[in-house]
Amino acid sequence: MATNLKAVRGTRDLLPPETDLWQKAEATARSVFARYGFGEIRTPIMEDTQLFARGVGEETDIVSKEMYTWEDRARAQSEKAQSLTLRPENTAGVVRAYIEHKLGETGQLQKLFYIGPQFRRERPQKGRYRQFYQIGAEVIGAPSSGSESPLRDAEVLEMLATLLNELGITDWTLQLNSVGSSSDRPRYVEALKAALQPVKAQLCADCQRRAETNPLRVLDCKVPEDQPIIATLPQIADYLDTESKAHFAAVLAALDACGVKYTLNPRLVRGLDYYTRTTFEFLMETGLGTQNALLGGGRYDGLSEMLGGPKAPGIGFAMGEDRLVLTLQALNAEAAAQKLDAYIAPMGEAQNPYALALAKELRTAGLRVDMGDGSFRLKKSFEAADKVARRIVIVGEDEASTGVLTVKTFASGEQTKVTRAELISTLKSL
Numbered sequence: 382m383a384t385n386l387k388a389v390r391g392t393r394d395l396l397p398p399e400t401d402l403w404q405k406a407e408a409t410a411r412s413v414f415a416r417y418g419f420g421e422i423r424t425p426i427m428e429d430t431q432l433f434a435r436g437v438g439e440e441t442d443i444v445s446k447e448m449y450t451w452e453d454r455a456r457a458q459s460e461k462a463q464s465l466t467l468r469p470e471n472t473a474g475v476v477r478a479y480i481e482h483k484l485g486e487t488g489q490l491q492k493l494f495y496i497g498p499q500f501r502r503e504r505p506q507k508g509r510y511r512q513f514y515q516i517g518a519e520v521i522g523a524p525s526s527g528s529e530s531p532l533r534d535a536e537v538l539e540m541l542a543t544l545l546n547e548l549g550i551t552d553w554t555l556q557l558n559s560v561g562s563s564s565d566r567p568r569y570v571e572a573l574k575a576a577l578q579p580v581k582a583q584l585c586a587d588c589q590r591r592a593e594t595n596p597l598r599v600l601d602c603k604v605p606e607d608q609p610i611i612a613t614l615p616q617i618a619d620y621l622d623t624e625s626k627a628h629f630a631a632v633l634a635a636l637d638a639c640g641v642k643y644t645l646n647p648r649l650v651r652g653l654d655y656y657t658r659t660t661f662e663f664l665m666e667t668g669l670g671t672q673n674a675l676l677g678g679g680r681y682d683g684l685s686e687m688l689g690g691p692k693a694p695g696i697g698f699a700m701g702e703d704r705l706v707l708t709l710q711a712l713n714a715e716a717a718a719q720k721l722d723a724y725i726a727p728m729g730e731a732q733n734p735y736a737l738a739l740a741k742e743l744r745t746a747g748l749r750v751d752m753g754d755g756s757f758r759l760k761k762s763f764e765a766a767d768k769v770a771r772r773i774v775i776v777g778e779d780e781a782s783t784g785v786l787t788v789k790t791f792a793s794g795e796q797t798k799v800t801r802a803e804l805i806s807t808l809k810s811l
């Protein structure tokens with residue numbers, strides 16, 4: 382076979398030093414989740430296709446055109462052929478697991494987070510891939526556990542503001558809306574349908590179809606020519622019933638109390654069918670270009686029942702980790718190339734064992750260390766060290782026997798003799 386094998390279109394290898402940023406993002410997220418009482422859930426990457434058809438919605442872009450679905454053959458008499466799908470998102474899987482493991486019967490509010498790959502057949506571009514990663518969380522439980530409380534919506538949003546803040550990301554805007562509940566939304570959908578009848582012929586082909594099958598999706602349309610017409614359509618805020626209005630007002634009051642800034646966006650309906658009441662997105666000013674939605678989420682009070690489970694209101698979000706890393710890169714390009722504390726350069730093969738023992742000692746002390754090789758000439762060692770480390774530690778014949786080492790700091794050009802006892806504190810100093 383003559384052709385070169387490459388990563389599949391829309392998928393990519395993540396390599397160092399970029400993976401340092403992925404680790405930083407994940408470590409910060411895990412630390413924040415722990416402080417807010419979330420535990421980790423890991424669901425399978427493949428699920429029964431029905432889960433997404435029912436949970437995400439047949440009419441969504443995801444289910445209608447973006448899923449990787451295949452017919453999985455039976456391997457034994459006891460098995461049936463089954464339609465499987467690589468998960469395009471993780472909320473449906475989490476709710477399936479909630480139902481399957483009867484987590485609602487604990488009476489406790491479930492606070493679960495996940496980090497992992499998702500798959501959608503989209504047109505690949507910056508910030509949009511066919512295998513991408515999400516960091517997400519869900520708060521779900523029986524109504525008696527307080528899962529319907531607006532306090533939960535506000536807590537999730539405040540946690541996201543804190544997480545971004547801890548990552549040094551400040552130029553986000555939180556866009557918020559309420560899309561109503563199963564009791565008030567149908568009235569709005571009717572009004573929307575009626576308002577769409579006279580204008581729908583002027584909209585894009587997708588919207589003409591949506592106007593019949595799922596009018597809310599029209600609000601989500603990205604086609605520029607459609608926007609002036611969409612701007613004239615009725616707004617959901619005018620159709621919320623008293624309960625939904627009070628719920629939304631309580632979310633806003635709690636956000637105000639903890640100083641989380643937001644912008645109301647009456648058109649924000651989000652791309653998935655399961656949302657009720659609070660919906661939100663965090664948009665970025667810099668780093669992402671047109672793919673500027675860093676994360677999205679909302680409340681899904683009816684999802685569990687749609688999947689055949691008990692009543693289990695919930696709220697969650699999914700953050701695009703690929704986009705998060707792009708944002709971090711744009712903010713702090715040099716952080717991506719954080720250098721090692723030291724590079725140990727043995728001056729001859731005889732010093733190799735000493736160098737390895739020294740590296741072990743420094744690494745045990747928490748320092749980040751790499752090594753050259755006794756076969757390298759001095760010049761080569763210096764060049765290699767300068768690329769990857771802040772300092773070089775030279776291990777010559779003398780150094781190994783006397784325990785006095787030569788240390789050069791590249792930034793200042795300073796070169797000093799350091800005893801082995803002082804070495805760790807020297808390397809830890811700036």
Ligand code: ATP
Binds near residue numbers: 513699701
């Ligand atoms: P978009 O409008 O950008 O297509 P979406 O509404 O489809 O986003 P969600 O399903 O809400 O996105 O997923 C939550 C987050 O996951 C998005 O805000 C984005 O950061 C990320 N995301 C979604 N699809 C992709 C993708 N194909 N590649 C990279 N990140 C993605």
Ligand code: MG
Binds near residue numbers: 652
């Ligand atoms: Mg999308």
